[in-house]
Amino acid sequence: MKKFTILDHELVPKHVLLTKEEKRELLERLAIRPDQLPWIRASDPVAKLIGAKPGDIVKIIRKSPTAGESIAYRFVVP
Amino acid sequence: MRGRKITLNTLKEKIQQLSSELPDSIIKELERELTKVLDKLTASSLEKITSEVVRQYREAMVEPGEAVGTVGAQSIGEPGTQMTLRTFHFAGIRELNITLGLPRLIEILDAKRVPSTPLMRIELDEKTRYDKAKAEELARKIQHITLENVAHSISIDFGQQLVLLRLDEELMKDKRVTLEMVLNALNKHKVGAVEEIVEREETPEGTKKKIIELAIPLPEAVEITKLVKLRQKILNIKLKGIKGLKRVVVKEVVRGGETFYYLEVEGSNLQGILNNLDELEGIDPTKVMTNNINEIASVLGIEAARNAIINEMTNVLREQGLDVDVRHIMLVADLMTMTGKVRQIGRHGVSGEKASVLARAAFEVTTKHLLEASVRGEEDPLTGVIENVVIGQLIPLGSGMVELRVRHGGR
Numbered sequence: 001m002k003k004f005t006i007l008d009h010e011l012v013p014k015h016v017l018l019t020k021e022e023k024r025e026l027l028e029r030l031a032i033r034p035d036q037l038p039w040i041r042a043s044d045p046v047a048k049l050i051g052a053k054p055g056d057i058v059k060i061i062r063k064s065p066t067a068g069e070s071i072a073y074r075f076v077v078p
Numbered sequence: 079m080r081g082r083k084i085t086l087n088t089l090k091e092k093i094q095q096l097s098s099e100l101p102d103s104i105i106k107e108l109e110r111e112l113t114k115v116l117d118k119l120t121a122s123s124l125e126k127i128t129s130e131v132v133r134q135y136r137e138a139m140v141e142p143g144e145a146v147g148t149v150g151a152q153s154i155g156e157p158g159t160q161m162t163l164r165t166f167h168f169a170g171i172r173e174l175n176i177t178l179g180l181p182r183l184i185e186i187l188d189a190k191r192v193p194s195t196p197l198m199r200i201e202l203d204e205k206t207r208y209d210k211a212k213a214e215e216l217a218r219k220i221q222h223i224t225l226e227n228v229a230h231s232i233s234i235d236f237g238q239q240l241v242l243l244r245l246d247e248e249l250m251k252d253k254r255v256t257l258e259m260v261l262n263a264l265n266k267h268k269v270g271a272v273e274e275i276v277e278r279e280e281t282p283e284g285t286k287k288k289i290i291e292l293a294i295p296l297p298e299a300v301e302i303t304k305l306v307k308l309r310q311k312i313l314n315i316k317l318k319g320i321k322g323l324k325r326v327v328v329k330e331v332v333r334g335g336e337t338f339y340y341l342e343v344e345g346s347n348l349q350g351i352l353n354n355l356d357e358l359e360g361i362d363p364t365k366v367m368t369n370n371i372n373e374i375a376s377v378l379g380i381e382a383a384r385n386a387i388i389n390e391m392t393n394v395l396r397e398q399g400l401d402v403d404v405r406h407i408m409l410v411a412d413l414m415t416m417t418g419k420v421r422q423i424g425r426h427g428v429s430g431e432k433a434s435v436l437a438r439a440a441f442e443v444t445t446k447h448l449l450e451a452s453v454r455g456e457e458d459p460l461t462g463v464i465e466n467v468v469i470g471q472l473i474p475l476g477s478g479m480v481e482l483r484v485r486h487g488g489r
Contacts, residue, residue, distance in 0.1 A: 004352075004355060004363040004364070006352070006377065006378050006379070006382075008363070008364050009363070009364050009365075009366070009378055009382065010364050010365050011367075011374065011378055011381075011382035011385045011386055012378050012379060012381060012382045013381050013385070015381070038412070038415070038416050038417075038418075039416065039417050039418040040379075040380055040381075040418045041380070041418040041419065044379045044380055044418060045376070045377060045378060045379045046378070046379035046380075046381065046382075047379070060381055062381070062385075064101075064103075064408075065404050066101070066103065066404060066405060066408075067101035067102055067103055068101055068102030068103030068104075068105075068106060069101075069102040069103075070101070070102075074380075074381075074418070077418060
């Protein structure tokens with residue numbers, strides 16, 4: 001059996017670390033500075049598990065009761 | 079029938095093209111419903127249906143400049159006035175007491191570190207959930223048991239310099255604690271070697287009781303004041319279970335003709351459960367829940383905390399029979415988790431950290447904010463709603479959000 005990590009927990013949505021290219025494309029599309037996104041701390045247990053460092057952007061694929069699936073982004077801050 | 083019929087594949091293709099325009103749930107519903115009437119569908123009617131769906135979806139979207147926060151606040155606030163002020167749920171001796179209603183809602187919004195009634199819900203895995211005996215065994219494993227729970231009495235004998243700890247065998251049997259476990263625990267906490275073990279039978283009021291008396295010598299040169307502490311220390315020694323989980327109740331659910339069991343726990347220790355998964359075989363770790371939102375934030379992360387806020391608030395409101403749209407609750411949860419930490423809605427959180435001085439002063443402790451801002455020489459660019467209400471200017475919302483800029487000397 002696969003060992004349980006907190007990423008498997010029902011409450012934790014899928015977190016994906018964006019590549020540099022994806023990051024640039026996102027900020028261009030939304031025309032914002034990264035710090036205008038919601039934040040996630042680098043000390044966040046999920047951020048630690050996926051290896052997010054301050055300055056990265058994490059894409060979060062949430063299960064939404066209204067939209068089925070919705071995508072959010074969080075900027076990794078120390 | 080007029081028109082060209084279409085195949086299932088072209089239908090799916092056509093609908094998938096809309097995925098950039100419509101959310102996932104609508105795409106799925108559209109596909110499901112249209113597949114049912116596939117034989118009546120023509121290319122032109124499909125086109126009409128999809129464009130109408132897209133049009134209506136766009137119409138239902140929030141427009142730029144809409145005061146979503148104010149609408150959300152009122153949509154939660156008004157039903158809130160109809161909530162029971164104090165509801166405590168007592169139902170029989172085996173049931174747990176849960177804070178519900180308005181007090182609980184306030185607790186969630188205040189991001190209280192520890193809820194007044196911490197509670198966990200532990201679901202069991204597919205193999206175990208139908209087995210009551212296994213559920214009860216797990217419940218006993220989880221429950222935190224200290225010496226106090228199995229002790230009959232404890233006293234200090236100054237004459238012989240002994241601590242006399244009397245264990246109730248009936249309680250020990252009930253809690254599945256053996257004498258060996260007690261001795262090991264005493265040894266581990268270095269309270270002193272047990273000198274003597276006496277088994278006795280006491281018959282208070284005619285009932286027989288088997289008592290095991292342990293004699294522990296006092297440490298040398300101990301002060302009287304420290305003796306009280308020593309006594310408490312001995313009683314608090316952990317024998318088994320997970321810290322903080324005071325009572326575990328096996329609950330039964332009947333759904334669709336099947337009976338399954340889950341555990342409801344008074345007290346909360348998410349990390350404790352997740353750390354001891356090897357010993358607690360049979361529980362479903364993906365579904366371990368607690369009502370302590372700050373604990374979820376520190377163990378499972380900020381996104382899990384966001385989901386927990388939404389779930390908890392929805393449950394409280396639904397339990398009171400209030401129908402509040404989740405979108406308002408999601409907005410609140412988003413705002414509370416914006417900075418990567420759970421912030422309360424109030425002076426020490428969202429409202430107290432606003433950029434504008436006037437907005438902060440309009441909320442609570444007006445003079446303090448105005449004084450401090452003037453000492454520091456703060457500026458207010460008047461970009462928010464509240465500060466513009468304060469000074470009597472047009473607020474930047476709706477049509478007030480539009481600004482006109484003219485390029486000087488431009489074409």
